[in-house]
Amino acid sequence: MPADTTTAPLGLRERKRLETRTAISRAAADLFLRDGFHNVSVGEVAKAADVSKVTVFNYFPTKEDLALAPLAEHTGDEVRAVRERPAGTTPLDALRDAFLRDLASYAPQAGMYEAAAPLVGMILTTPALNARLLAVEADREQALADALTEEADDPGAVDARVFAAAALGIRRTLVTENFRRLIEGESPASLLSEARARALRAFGLLESGFGGYAIR
Numbered sequence: 001m002p003a004d005t006t007t008a009p010l011g012l013r014e015r016k017r018l019e020t021r022t023a024i025s026r027a028a029a030d031l032f033l034r035d036g037f038h039n040v041s042v043g044e045v046a047k048a049a050d051v052s053k054v055t056v057f058n059y060f061p062t063k064e065d066l067a068l069a070p071l072a073e074h075t076g077d078e079v080r081a082v083r084e085r086p087a088g089t090t091p092l093d094a095l096r097d098a099f100l101r102d103l104a105s106y107a108p109q110a111g112m113y114e115a116a117a118p119l120v121g122m123i124l125t126t127p128a129l130n131a132r133l134l135a136v137e138a139d140r141e142q143a144l145a146d147a148l149t150e151e152a153d154d155p156g157a158v159d160a161r162v163f164a165a166a167a168l169g170i171r172r173t174l175v176t177e178n179f180r181r182l183i184e185g186e187s188p189a190s191l192l193s194e195a196r197a198r199a200l201r202a203f204g205l206l207e208s209g210f211g212g213y214a215i216r
Contacts, residue, residue: 021059024049025069028060029119032067037126042066064132067123070116071133074109075140078168079147091148095167096203099174103196111178112188112195120179141168170202 027048031040042063046053060066078095085094102110111120123129141164148160177198181191 020049020051020055021069024051024056024059025066028066029070032122033118037063037067037122037129062132064129067119067126067129068133068136070108070119071123072136075136076143077109078140078144078171082144082147082151091163092167092203092207095171096199099171099199099203100196103192103199106188106192109175110195111175111182112191114182114188117179117182121183124176124179137168137172141165144168166206170206174199174202 024045028040028045031045031048042056043053045066046056049056056066060069065072077098081094081098082091085091099110103112106112108116123133141161144167145161145164148163149157152160174195178191178195181195182188
């Protein structure tokens with residue numbers, strides 16, 4: 001039986017924290033896009049968000065984390081999808097289906113949110129941000145591998161780490177390609193059909209294996 005995914009309403013304190021985090025993230029994105037990542041200080045972000053520098057660092061440990069906030073909001077999605085999948089389905093089924101749902105809803109975590117494209121473009125072309133993004137992605141892979149090894153009761157299993165790296169590598173490649181197309185001027189609606197076909201093909205390769213890929 002799938003886990004109960006009903007989300008309890010946020011309390012007042014949680015809502016205020018979310019509002020503060022969102023205000024800081026939006027202020028940072030606006031300043032970074034206007035002036036460039038390296039030309040904006042954390043103090044300027046704090047002033048724009050009407051909070052203290054200490055408050056900014058309470059929510060975002062580093063300046064790089066400020067820039068990555070829109071992409072890092074969904075770092076637990078893969079683990080939840082795997083843990084809450086219906087009986088009789090595989091982790092690959094869960095990850096593929098979750099990605100297809102995100103595509104259909106034009107979600108930023110599928111690379112389909114037009115407003116986030118300029119910020120993603122800045123992240124991918126700024127070495128410090130790209131390095132931090134890779135570290136965040138490595139943490140996601142480890143979290144997914146840990147969830148899989150826990151479920152299989154096989155601590156340290158190489159298979160789980162290989163699967164997590166492959167599945168999230170596919171997702172990362174698809175998201176980057178979608179954002180690249182948006183940056184070049186395509187709309188999410190015009191991209192959707194091709195993006196869905198590309199995702200099905202990519203996850204299909206993982207399902208069937210790469211043994212026959214590009215054989216000469």
